[in-house]
Amino acid sequence: MITSTMRLLPLFATVAAMLALAACGNESTPEPAPESDPEGAADVADGAAEPAENVAAYEEAIDAQREVVGELTAVLEGVTDEASAEAAAPRIEELSRELQSLAMRINAIPQLPYAEQQRISEERAGSTAARRERGKQMLKIEQYPVLKEAWARGMRGVEE
Numbered sequence: 001m002i003t004s005t006m007r008l009l010p011l012f013a014t015v016a017a018m019l020a021l022a023a024c025g026n027e028s029t030p031e032p033a034p035e036s037d038p039e040g041a042a043d044v045a046d047g048a049a050e051p052a053e054n055v056a057a058y059e060e061a062i063d064a065q066r067e068v069v070g071e072l073t074a075v076l077e078g079v080t081d082e083a084s085a086e087a088a089a090p091r092i093e094e095l096s097r098e099l100q101s102l103a104m105r106i107n108a109i110p111q112l113p114y115a116e117q118q119r120i121s122e123e124r125a126g127s128t129a130a131r132r133e134r135g136k137q138m139l140k141i142e143q144y145p146v147l148k149e150a151w152a153r154g155m156r157g158v159e160e
Contacts, residue, residue, distance in 0.1 A: 054110045058117070061106045062124050068098045069134060076137035076147075085144035092147050096154025 072095045079085045112120075125131060141147045 051110075054112060055116065055120075057109045058106065058112055059120055059124075061102055061109065062120055065099065065102045065106075066124055066126070068095055068102065071095060072099075073134045073137045076140045079140050079144065079147070082144065082146070085140070085146050089146045089150040092141070093150040093154040093157070096151045097157045098154075100155050100157070 072092070075088050075091050075095065079088050126134075141151050
């Protein structure tokens with residue numbers, strides 16, 4: 001059985017990849033998570049196609065996630081000191097809540113094979129320079145305690 005955490009892989013992988021790219025500029029592709037669903041593994045092995053509506057729903061959710069991350073990046077670009085971090089905190093909380101909501105939306109979509117999830121995510125990732133800039137801005141959440149607290153509140157703020 002696939003756990004909720006595994007189903008949220010695209011969101012967490014995106015944020016982790018942004019942070020990694022900002023920190024070291026490495027463009028390596030993450031290794032696929034081990035398949036823990038024997039039926040899902042059989043589908044991949046048999047080459048069974050996923051229903052088009054599941055792929056479309058996943059693509060739409062990933063596109064929405066990218067938009068929110070873009071807005072988050074724009075907000076973080078304005079953070080240059082404690083005062084601007086304090087001013088940005090309410091919006092950071094809202095955006096993190098939106099990302100958590102999108103993660104739940106992705107979780108509700110029937111599981112796509114990892115390779116399909118990866119293909120969709122890579123197609124929508126943007127340029128290397130844009131990914132590095134997003135990652136660089138995301139690091140500010142760790143640099144400013146008020147942003148880190150706002151981020152955590154937003155992530156906890158959506159009930160399943």
